[in-house]
Amino acid sequence: MAGNSIGQLFRVSTFGESHGPALGGVVDGCPAGLELDEADLQGDLDRRKPGQSRYTTARREEDKVKILSGVFEGKTTGTSIGLLIENTDQRSKDYSKIKDVFRPGHGDYTYWHKYGIRDYRGGGRSSARETAIRVAAGAIAKKYLKQFHGIEVKACLSQLGPIKAEQYDWAQVEQNAFFFPDSSKLDALDEYMRDLKKQGDSIGAKVKVVASGVPVGLGEPVFDRLDAELAHSLMSINAVKGVEIGDGFAVVEQKGSEHRDELTPEGFTSNHAGGVLAGISTGQDIVASIALKPTSSITVVGQSINTSNEAVEMITKGRHDPCVGIRAIPIAEAMMAITLMDHLLRQRGQNPDVQLEHGPIPGQRA
Amino acid sequence: MAGNSIGQLFRVSTFGESHGPALGGVVDGCPAGLELDEADLQGDLDRRKPGQSRYTTARREEDKVKILSGVFEGKTTGTSIGLLIENTDQRSKDYSKIKDVFRPGHGDYTYWHKYGIRDYRGGGRSSARETAIRVAAGAIAKKYLKQFHGIEVKACLSQLGPIKAEQYDWAQVEQNAFFFPDSSKLDALDEYMRDLKKQGDSIGAKVKVVASGVPVGLGEPVFDRLDAELAHSLMSINAVKGVEIGDGFAVVEQKGSEHRDELTPEGFTSNHAGGVLAGISTGQDIVASIALKPTSSITVVGQSINTSNEAVEMITKGRHDPCVGIRAIPIAEAMMAITLMDHLLRQRGQNPDVQLEHGPIPGQRA
Amino acid sequence: MAGNSIGQLFRVSTFGESHGPALGGVVDGCPAGLELDEADLQGDLDRRKPGQSRYTTARREEDKVKILSGVFEGKTTGTSIGLLIENTDQRSKDYSKIKDVFRPGHGDYTYWHKYGIRDYRGGGRSSARETAIRVAAGAIAKKYLKQFHGIEVKACLSQLGPIKAEQYDWAQVEQNAFFFPDSSKLDALDEYMRDLKKQGDSIGAKVKVVASGVPVGLGEPVFDRLDAELAHSLMSINAVKGVEIGDGFAVVEQKGSEHRDELTPEGFTSNHAGGVLAGISTGQDIVASIALKPTSSITVVGQSINTSNEAVEMITKGRHDPCVGIRAIPIAEAMMAITLMDHLLRQRGQNPDVQLEHGPIPGQRA
């Protein structure tokens, strides 16, 4: 299937390049009856949008989203929802110098080889600007999940380079420009980013995404397990190189007697599994982490080649994020929400007689 | 979409429970003209099959696969290939005691809540036995990829509990029962497993999968990126809790100037990206790692509940793998092969005029 | 997507050739909790099976279906259902003479050109034998639809060559070998078929399929309208060359004032629409008709060519149905049931808060 869609019953299809006239998409399968207007989407778009702090790219985009269909008299109608965000602050001239050059670590090379052509302006379709529409679509899913099922999705930056969150105070996350849950590390983060800027370099990051209030039973074995679909949607975010569910790679050194989450009549005693067993949600929090690589657009000189296969030295000017992980917070939330929404609809379709229970109350099936 | 299928143009649909009469599936989309017989599939099935060493379950299954359609006079015809493996060594009685009890860390709980019913015999559909058909289907993909495109997929155990491979001698992998690439650690592994057996416990593991000879250009942005689809297919394997592409979670602490793979007229100078940039293959080796949790079926006593929500103490008897990572080697290869095969066909369909180039020869597009 | 699957939430994937060892498939997405055993499937298979009367092929197949998974203790578990039917009465030798020859009007030619290879034994995958698995899968859908939603699907032969049903007595349909609803025409049909046999020729037919008890609201605009998906599934039956919903081609000469079905507080006053408006079920009977071409396997001499492009004269010996329409009755029912089942699940998933109402009670939404 053509690759610009995700989801089965709740399906998001997108288009748009970094320096084209607009980004847009189709959100298909949102049930009728959800109160929805553009303000519901704008909040998350503003969290993602560039130019919000000195730690992100200086490009300024209003990212004003328009809903072009699927909503009538303030409510969704069950028909497809058209979304549009116009691009306003393209500086395509910045890119003419790299027209024939491949930036190391960038999709320039692979797009050119795959398609025989590339839109070199700002990465074209490979730009993270594409994710604005994911965030808008995700906001629809988030609103529906919260309103009709009490499911909430939130994310935070759990690590930036060497600096790890040691405590998770979710109330802090929206209070700082790093979406960081550990306020004791904010000064260290600020200092680290200033140094990085001087170096003209970039840094990787880790983002944690958590969904609470998820009922037992979401996920379709064996290939469309909830964790497999989450891995798909989270790995589809630009720059992501790893996905963990629950304890993730720490399980490699765990014994079965340590890893298993024991059950009591009052609920699970731990959540090493991250809320998914055998690909199906357990009713506990769904917990995932993603690793985001440092962006390749830096001003440290690197070796590369041009389209004539000649060696060149290059640096990438333009306006770039030194740590793409920061702005990935609402994107990660959006992708988890989209996947949960899709699986909620699938579960309702396939197992309608099964009560979608909220929370982990083992053994209570009537 | 119902969850027992994976892939678009190369599509595998499976059925079968651990203690049912048979496992089977449909492999749809294999191009016509591939020489194929059952022996081509049996090799990988034998690598996966239980009872091969003292480190795996004592269940004995011949895992003899039958090809029921899609092959005529020794060649694939382009029509769907039916596969069947009969179960022969079920001991369902072993399970009657746990009929009403949930094993901690096992899919018992989620299946029961999702479907309102569960086949408690050996995990039913949630059993890793289901993967036998994946391995058979993967063997078809592996043969096609190798024969027509020179692509090879191989995997090894890179870590078992605390014991890591420190050198990768691929020639060693098929020489030992652990599929371990570092022969200096074999004694340590053996000792570790003996201890574990005494404890009645299980252990996690890490598996590395590598595809070589992959052309530039596989992967469909933005949602069906090659890495996103690999994350999906690898995370769909039982017990997997994490997926990495290339450097994976190590990127969190990398700077852009370290991470990026520089290009020279002779090729890339490194492969931190694991062969995927912006979701499209670069022509370098595709490198992925997965984390497998320790199996929950152990004889260490654990707290749990029964379907009446009463507290119970339980141990899981029966015949189980103390480290499911070992037998996951051919499964991981199969899933990577299935995903690559699918993307190869998609790329041919969508970009037929683009030469599918082998190997990393930057800048050589005419 | 590979072409051997149909449906989204209720998904059927099949394999098998006319003269291979077996036919089989995977039925994915059947909700848990349906009582099901092989006898439930056998009834419709027996209605379709060859050798039932002197009007159908003399090939004798028991068509005994096995359920290999997805059912536990007499009930579906929500996991995928594996089906298998072994072929027992192949006479492949009958076909060796036509190995290099294309039968006019047959898929020989297109399969050979598409795939570069063909299984010439009995049409291989293009044989109507493939439909046995559709019938088995359809029987599952039929049982579910009837038991949980009161939906019933039935079909009859409405025309054979020049002989049309003039009255529809559904009680008659299962009483005669033609599945014909007008018993006054049975003698004429018998005579017609005897003549045809003498000529060695075949004849076309028309089949009507009706679903009753269908709730309002099935069908997903705009591309997956219920009628569009029914057209897809019915046209996928071998030999079908036309599909009509409701009045079908008669609408070409109707005026709006004649065609429209008026509404009263007691319900619709007519059903020209065939139970679908704007792609969504109205709560009235779903009515479709299909045209089946005369089979190409006849003993009247015809002009053709061989694979060396030389002119040949040919007749098709072997055991063939002079009117494939007769055995198409259960196949048409199966395809309509599969499509309705899929849309029922989709509607439940996407619009769960909307009562699935039975029958045409206009204006009663609370």
Added chain:
Amino acid sequence: MAGNSIGQLFRVSTFGESHGPALGGVVDGCPAGLELDEADLQGDLDRRKPGQSRYTTARREEDKVKILSGVFEGKTTGTSIGLLIENTDQRSKDYSKIKDVFRPGHGDYTYWHKYGIRDYRGGGRSSARETAIRVAAGAIAKKYLKQFHGIEVKACLSQLGPIKAEQYDWAQVEQNAFFFPDSSKLDALDEYMRDLKKQGDSIGAKVKVVASGVPVGLGEPVFDRLDAELAHSLMSINAVKGVEIGDGFAVVEQKGSEHRDELTPEGFTSNHAGGVLAGISTGQDIVASIALKPTSSITVVGQSINTSNEAVEMITKGRHDPCVGIRAIPIAEAMMAITLMDHLLRQRGQNPDVQLEHGPIPGQRA
């Protein structure tokens, strides 16, 4: 899957209501390298657009399409193509009177029951206005098919009410406002339509669609046969109640010896099959016909009900087409082109080693 998408490798997803701000969509999977600008799409949009003659609705829409992505420096890039058409001439007030009333024969009733809400302005999503985006997407497919494969798709009105085309002069089709191939009937058509207008009634029609230059081998048995997929895409057009391939319903009365298309070394001697055998294209013209019902929006008084289930008498004012078949010509072409394009890509992906041969040259496979 959510219902607003069609196609697998060439995939069109749409949004938009009759009286919303805009219509739009995503065309995904168009190969890179096709020269494309808005003028390429505008031609077919102008053929479809309202207000072109006195035989169609008086609503005036410029239907100016914008390409928002996927094209760079005049060529497609292989990424998704965003399309947008703004609505300019909505007169939503016309509809306030029918807010609570169901028009007989219209989707009002089913939308309201399915979704529990309806956008009553001009039919909302069920309006034929939605097809403008299909036509724009189809124009992309048509250009690609013609330029890279020599495939051409054309359609004409073959019957309007009682008036049938008796000769097919394709050069005439674009010369008259009826897209009618038989110029001897133009006066009769004009007179018929004038009478109809006086009556305030509407009339059905039949449209023929033909694709020439199609290679042998398109179509994926068994469910995604080319004819089954064409039936799906053509039946998805508003008002269509029947689809025929080749001789269609005439086959019911044909004998096998009449129907079969004989082969000679120079090619087929006839095309009763309409260019498809066993679901795969033969290399002959693909020929399909569709029946379009008379629109329900007429000024002849009819019985209906309102949302309180009270009887009402109603007529539909507003601006409507008395024969929707006329404007369906470019829509039918678009849907056939979209389906052929999808199957061309699928065939290339799945059978790349098979030459896509143009034209019916039996037996010439080397």
